[in-house]
Amino acid sequence: MSKIEDITLEEVMGDRFARYSKSIIQERALPDIRDGLKPVQRRILYAMNKDGNTYDKGFRKSAKSVGNVMGNFHPHGDSSIYEAIVRLSQDWKLREPLIEMHGNNGSMDGDSAAAMRYTEARLSKISTEMLRDIDKDTVDWVLNFDDTEYEPTVLPSRFPNLLVNGSTGISAGYATDIPPHNLGEVIDAILYLQKHPDAKLDDLMQFIKGPDFPTGGIVQGIDGIKKAYETGHGKIVIRSKTTIENLRGNKSQIVITEVPYEVNKAQLVKRIDEIRLNKKIEGIAEVRDQSDREGLSIVVELKRDVDSQGVLNYLFKNTDLQVSYTFNMVAINQMRPERLSLQTILKSYLEFQQEIIKKRTQYNLNKAASRQHIVEGLIKALSILDKVIKTIRASKNRRDARDNLVHEYDFSETQADAIVALQLYRLTNTDVTELENEADKLSKEIDEYTKILNDDKELNRVLAKELKAIGKEYRNDRKTEIQEKVANIKISTDVIVPDEDVMVLVSHDGYIKRSSLRSFTASADESGLKDDDYAIFTKQINARDHLFMFTNKGNLIYRPVFEITDVKWKDTGEHISQSIGLDINEEIIATYSFSDLKTAGCFLIATNDGYIKRVEFSDLTPGRTYKKHAYTYVKMKSDDARVIAVDFIDDQQTNQELLLASRHGLALRFSIDEVATYGARTSGVKSMALTDGDTVTNLAIVNENDTLGFITQRGSFKKMAVTEVPVTSRARKGINILRTLKAEPHEIVDFTVLASASDPLEVITTRRKFHDIIPSDYSLGGRYSNGSFVVDVQTEGTPMVIRQKTQEISII
Incomplete structure (x- = not known):
């Protein structure tokens, strides 16, 4: 008989939402501080590695990998798994891609990848470092969703993936935006922290200069970077890498070779072209996307005698050629979401790797000790070989032979099993020598493993050696340039506004307009005003001039001429109250224009x-x-x-x-x-x-x-x-x-x-x-x-x- 509980809706909603929030925070949206992976990413890498879909073997259909992940570890939609695989392969999203893909895996233009039945994928070489030593009891394991097999709770992550590849995600009440960094710089900082546990942020920033985005670009604002590394939250500016090239006939062009991280290139080109078409600024003749397999290239061709730097400043201000990036370094730390400083991330990774080395060493020690025990038994058996053979021949079966060896010669059951399983061809003097050499080798290994486990200095020496090896293998040059200050963008009016004369009219009733001289000439007899309205100011002035309009109630209304609505001369224009309200009976009584x-x-x-x-x-x-x-x-x-x-x-x-x-x-x-x-x-x-x-x-x-x-x-x-x-x-x-x-x-x-x-x-x-x-x-x-x-x-x-x-x- 079911029990009916009397609970308020508020309690039920609170409890259920808390469970839901915990689930999506820990199991979906936020990365782990140790390996920098979300659960779906971790399951993808583990499943592909388990299937042998590694960099040294051929590519396999992405659909097969998606099916394995979904069927064994991740009971969610195939599209979410495939999207995660695609992102892990995109070299403009990840600083060190963890998956290699054949086929269309999307583009910087926002194009989606081809369907998973068309693409092929495998683990990249560096992703093997994420999984190295996973088979040596280095991480904890839990049952999968249907309790049929085990999956790792975290990967060994032999390189600092959280900082190197960054992460982005949104969950209930939390969001994360961790930018990518340079692998070599992060490893250098970890090695320094290993030797100097009390290192300050300034010490670490000698090595980690700032983010290193896969798309390059220029990062401005050392103060923003430092604040982000201190508190986990900060703001920087990412600017495209551009050059201005002079052409014949006093022409020039702006060449863009790198754009800010996660900016859609096609949308950027479209936005610049819209500025050209809408004549927001004068001087842009053409915009071309010349990107190819050699690299990114956007060309903004300018007209004759144009202030190219002024146009570039306008584009920085009004397009995604320059964007703001906000650090929000949130990750799962000790099963809880936490906003992290750079020191916390590096220390947590260092402690995690020390734990990995300890567990791996303990595993190797146990394995070596077990083998040493067997080798010692085999050597002893070969020294009394005739007696051993006699005992085995007198036994009824294998189990009886094992028990007799244990009873008569004090072998352990493990040793006795190995002796019984020994093949006859091994019973030679050569094999005795090999066993003795193996015993010596195992003895040295056991001493080494014991030393690592008992001496923290030795453990750190091993860890440093392995980190240096990874750094040597995968280190590459920084792509993103760091500049100390955020540049102050000044846009000259000369760039925004064409140097041309226009006709401007201000009426008694508050209508204002500007028209081209051509339109004025064509319809000068038609002012466009209402029958009972009349002009108090009509003059040919420059589009770069400034208009001051004085009302009878003591209010001054200012307008740059170029901001006045451009209409045909026979149109009425805009009323000043569309932007600034006038009081009842308030009239414009005087208007003046000035060149500066x-x-x-x-x-x-x-x-x-x-x-x-x-x-x-x-x-x-x-x-x-x-x-x-x-x-x-x-x-x-x-x-x-x-x-x-x-x-x-x-x-x-x-x-x-x-x-x-x-x-x-x-x-x-x-x-x-x-x-x-x-x-x-x-x-x-x-x-x-x-x-x-x-x-x-x-x-x-x-x-x-x-x-x-x-x-x-x-x-x-x-x-x-x-x-x-x-x-x-x-x-x-x-x-x-x-x-x-x-x-x-x-x-x-x-x-x-x-x-x-x-x-x-x-x-x-x-x-x-x-x-x-x-x-x-x-x-x-x-x-x-x-x-x-x-x-x-x-x-x-x-x-x-x-x-x-x-x-x-x-x-x-």
């Missing part, structure tokens, strides 16, 4: 509540977050305050004057030198003393010969000389420049400096109507004139802006 970010000069900023300041250009250069956040260029005194003018002043614009006009018809003129320079997040100083309800409408940089054009809210246009406003000082009330009316007084909406009498002006109304004015059609007015009515506010709307008509195709 080291321009000398400053910005003159005025607000409608009567504040003004200068800000150095260098204080407004963009930060790293310019794509997501606007930059504050002025601090508002109140929520209702707005910026009404932003002008750029270069270092040559000195001794000039400013003119401000208020909505109530007051104007103030003073020297620009009275405006001090402040930081970005400040309000500045008083520009104009305003009465209640009055605001500043605009600001202009003027000189004595300038003429101004004003527009009022009633649609009246007034032309006036600057000299009508006398030069005074900042922060004063100013003088009246409109005639006062009791009913419906005029108010200044906006004004501008006239470029010339013939250049037309454009008035934009609240209904987004555009009204042209020819200044030469109107005479100069005095201070007390209200000008002439030009805009019908009833039908066209109230004027908002007056500006030069030509402003659409020039900088503001």
